Amino acid sequence: AAGVIQSPRHLIKEKRETATLKCYPIPRHDTVYWYQQGPGQDPQFLISFYEKMQSDKGSIPDRFSAQQFSDYHSELNMSSLELGDSALYFCASSAYRGGEQFFGPGTRLTVL
Amino acid sequence: GEDVEQSLFLSVREGDSSVINCTYTDSSSTYLYWYKQEPGAGLQLLTYIFSNMDMKQDQRLTVLLNKKDKHLSLRIADTQTGDSAIYFCAEKSGNTPLVFGKGTRLSVIA
Numbered sequence: 059a060a061g062v063i064q065s066p067r068h069l070i071k072e073k074r075e076t077a078t079l080k081c082y083p084i085p086r087h088d089t090v091y092w093y094q095q096g097p098g099q100d101p102q103f104l105i106s107f108y109e110k111m112q113s114d115k116g117s118i119p120d121r122f123s124a125q126q127f128s129d130y131h132s133e134l135n136m137s138s139l140e141l142g143d144s145a146l147y148f149c150a151s152s153a154y155r156g157g158e159q160f161f162g163p164g165t166r167l168t169v170l
Numbered sequence: 171g172e173d174v175e176q177s178l179f180l181s182v183r184e185g186d187s188s189v190i191n192c193t194y195t196d197s198s199s200t201y202l203y204w205y206k207q208e209p210g211a212g213l214q215l216l217t218y219i220f221s222n223m224d225m226k227q228d229q230r231l232t233v234l235l236n237k238k239d240k241h242l243s244l245r246i247a248d249t250q251t252g253d254s255a256i257y258f259c260a261e262k263s264g265n266t267p268l269v270f271g272k273g274t275r276l277s278v279i280a
Contacts, residue, residue, distance in 0.1 A: 091267060091268075093268075099272075100258060100270040100271060100272050100273055101213065101258070101268075101270050102270075103267035103268065103269075106267055113265070114265075114266065114267050116267060148212060148213060150213075150268075155265045156262075156264055156265035158201075158203075158215065158218065159215070159268060160215060161205075161212050161213040161214075161215070162212060163211065163212040164211075164212045166210075
């Protein structure tokens with residue numbers, strides 16, 4: 059069965075650079091969630107989209123923005139990167155808002 | 171706000187049963203989940219339980235829910251070395267995002 063696809067899987071950036079993470083949900087899933095997992099931490103919710111509209115907002119810094127496109131894929135844009143942004147970034151999708159969330163493999167971002 | 175708590179470490183011998191415990195504070199939680207995360211890997215949904223259920227069994231996994239005490243447990247029967255991972259308890263109510271516990275690191279000793 060198709061799963062959530064995230065790209066890239068690994069990303070290394072310098073401080074103050076920008077990064078774009080992409081998420082392709084499971085086909086026919088219309089809801090996408092973004093989570094950040096710092097080293098040794100639990101995943102923290104950042105933001106979610108339902109039917110291409112932002113539906114919930116968590117602890118997402120103002121330096122970050124995200125959107126969901128007409129094909130339901132989503133991108134997380136991160137600017138002015140800081141060392142503390144180094145983390146695993148997970149995308150999850152669900153078939154409907156409030157449904158079971160299936161996670162992608164994550165993008166490991168390292169900020170040097 | 172919502173809070174989910176788990177013990178951080180659990181060590182068991184291969185073949186024994188593992189019981190991972192979780193408590194949560196949000197009485198309106200409608201769904202409770204267990205995710206497994208192996209080193210450097212993503213989050214794998216293991217099982218979930220609706221808040222109106224007491225128990226759910228799925229092969230080697232048994233989930234028990236005590237809604238009165240807001241206590242959730244995951245029992246893994248016949249624990250194998252491949253079960254070594256971090257197990258996250260998570261809850262949500264309705265359409266809200268998942269709230270995760272800190273995770274329990276399960277070590278299986280051969």
